[in-house]
Amino acid sequence: EDQVTQSPEALRLQEGESSSLNCSYTVSGLRGLFWYRQDPGKGPEFLFTLYSAGEEKEKERLKATLTKKESFLHITAPKPEDSATYLCAVCRGGADGLTFGKGTHLIIQP
Amino acid sequence: DTGVSQDPRHKITKRGQNVTFRCDPISEHNRLYWYRQTLGQGPEFLTYFQNEAQLEKSRLLSDRFSAERPKGSFSTLEIQRTEQGDSAMYLCASSLEGRDFRSYNEQFFGPGTRLTVL
Secondary structure, X not given: OOEEEEEOOXXXXXXXXXXXEEEEEEOOOEEEXXXXXXXXXXXXXXXXXXXXXXXXXXXXXXXXXXXXXXXXXXXXXXXXXXXXXXXXXXXXOOOXXXXXXXXXXXXXXX | OOOOEEEOOEEXXXXXXXXXXXXXXXXXOOEEEEEEEOOOOOOEEEEEEEOOEEEEEOOOOOOOXXXXXXXXXXXXXXXXXXXXXXXXXXXXXXXXXXXOHHHOOOOEEOOOEEEEEO
């Protein structure tokens, strides 16, 4: 059974304090690993897709990386508007529903 | 707005009643997905359609749940004889199956329908 574990569950940072969120996964035949951002009461907002180990993608203050066992979402010099829950999900070969982790609740204090 | 839309945004019902939710995907997307999310958890996959065909169902989708996508455009999710455990956010997502496998499964979510069963 596919498993996605995110850590930490919650993270509080000061504005400008860089950090990383972790996503560990167990899946047979990884087709893709996805990062989403979710604000309270809203649907997840797509951020990145990573397909193979060694791949990296960047968007503004966010950078996602992928190894064979885990992915990291690096947040550089975060701002209060980066506060949200960040979700990691995987898709395996032969199936199309995503398996999500529980997310990391990130709070950036001014 | 050309994103995924869902209706209603909120639904309060009494235990035992039937409810139906609607999802309108991004217009050119041929794949449509339903997920359920409870507080503090990530979304859980329920089912998906490619055009009008329902291709995959999770074991979470009990026989009280039924989904349709009759013309390959909008979709409905019906829950019969609701139970308190059905209280959750129901999310719809859509994606486009393209020639490039890298675009195959980037799913874009709607705002969700929050269901409360009293």
